[in-house]
Amino acid sequence: QSVLTQPPSVSAAPGQKVTISCSGSSSNIGxxxxxxxxxxxxxxxxxxxxxxxxxxxxIPDRFSGSKSGTSATxxxxxxxTGDEADYYCGxxxxxxxxxxxxxxxxxxxx
Amino acid sequence: QVQLVQFGGEVKKPGAxxxxxxxxxxxxxxxxxITWVRQAPGQGLEWMGWINVYNGNTNYAQKLQGRVxxxxxxxxxxxxxxxRSLRSDDTAVYYCARSKGYGAxxxxxxxxTLVTVSS
Numbered sequence: 001q002s003v004l005t006q007p008p009s010v011s012a013a014p015g016q017k018v019t020i021s022c023s024g025s026s027s028n029i030g031x032x033x034x035x036x037x038x039x040x041x042x043x044x045x046x047x048x049x050x051x052x053x054x055x056x057x058x059i060p061d062r063f064s065g066s067k068s069g070t071s072a073t074x075x076x077x078x079x080x081t082g083d084e085a086d087y088y089c090g091x092x093x094x095x096x097x098x099x100x101x102x103x104x105x106x107x108x109x110x
Numbered sequence: 111q112v113q114l115v116q117f118g119g120e121v122k123k124p125g126a127x128x129x130x131x132x133x134x135x136x137x138x139x140x141x142x143x144i145t146w147v148r149q150a151p152g153q154g155l156e157w158m159g160w161i162n163v164y165n166g167n168t169n170y171a172q173k174l175q176g177r178v179x180x181x182x183x184x185x186x187x188x189x190x191x192x193x194r195s196l197r198s199d200d201t202a203v204y205y206c207a208r209s210k211g212y213g214a215x216x217x218x219x220x221x222x223t224l225v226t227v228s229s
Contacts, residue, residue, distance in 0.1 A: 002154060035215035037155070044205055044219040045147075045155065056217060088155055092213035098171045099145075099157035099213060 003028060004089055006102035012079055013110050020074040020105045022089030028100055032092040034072040036065055039086045039104075048087075049074065079109050112136040114206050114220035121226045122196050129192040130223045132206030139187040140164045145209045145216045146180060146191045148202040156202075160212040161189065169212040196227045 005023040012018040022034065036049040047056050049065035052072065064075045072089055089102040115133045122128050132144065146158040159170035161180040168180050179192045189206055204223045207216030 032213070033215075037215075044222055045207075046219070047215055047217050050215045050217075090155070090157075090215065096172060097169070098159075101155040101157065104154045 002103040003093060003096070003100040004091070004102035006087075006089060006105045008103070009106045009108065011108040011110055014079055014081060016079050017075065017077045018079060018107065019076075020087050020089075020107070022072040022074070022102050024070050024072075024091065024100075026070060027095040028070075028091050028093040029067065029072055030070040031094065034065065034067050034089055034091045036063075036072075036074045037088045037090065038083075039088065041085070045088065076107070081109050083107060084109050112208065112218045114208060114218055116204075116206060116220040116223045119224040119226070121228065123229055124197055124227055126196050126227075127192060127194045128196060128225050129190055130204050130206075130225065132189040132191075132220050134187045134189065134208070137208070139182075140184055142208045142210055143212065143214075144180070144182065144189040145207045145212075147205045147207060147216070149205070149222075150199070150202040153202075158191070158204075160209065162212075163189070193225075196225075198227050201225065201227045 033051045037045040039045045052067040053065040086104045093100045145160045207219040209216040
């Protein structure tokens with residue numbers, strides 16, 4: 001049971017847009033920055049978004065992040081088959097004094 | 111370029127200990143911390159803790175307190191994570207990753223080390 005709640009799976013057609021939600025509480029998302037990670041099959045996670053909506057160098061602007069209250073959202077536009085992966089949200093949890101992750105969302109590009 | 115290289119895999123018996131290594135290159139090792147994250151087969155990510163490479167301070171996940179020890183060797187730019195009293199549910203891929211602070215998002219990750227705990 002993850003502290004942050006994500007939908008197990010989402011799907012969309014190539015070229016379309018998809019959003020992935022991440023729900024938490026005031027002890028985590030509500031008062032801390034959110035980051036997002038992409039994990040392609042069989043590989044290590046990669047940082048996609050940090051500080052709610054910032055992209056590391058090299059991450060295309062098709063990926064975006066936002067936060068409102070105790071929820072965060074990852075958006076991906078112009079979907080490509082290469083975007084098929086597991087996506088995780090993460091943030092600091094003040095009650096647990098540790099980083100917490102969502103359970104992950106599997107994106108399928110139909 | 112920044113690289114974190116992890117070597118091989120390990121098979122351990124229940125009750126044993128494992129020490130996973132992570133060699134960093136391409137940046138000033140003492141300017142960043144090292145985060146450890148594990149992922150059980152088919153499961154999500156679990157944060158294990160963080161070590162400040164500069165001064166050795168650590169911050170561990172509550173559920174692993176007393177069983178985990180994170181260290182670094184600045185002469186070889188290598189980080190280590192030792193987990194004791196292994197159980198079958200410690201079977202996972204263990205990742206090291208670079209991060210500025212104990213709650214900061216890791217920006218570069220190692221390729222992972224599979225640790226299998228089995229009798």
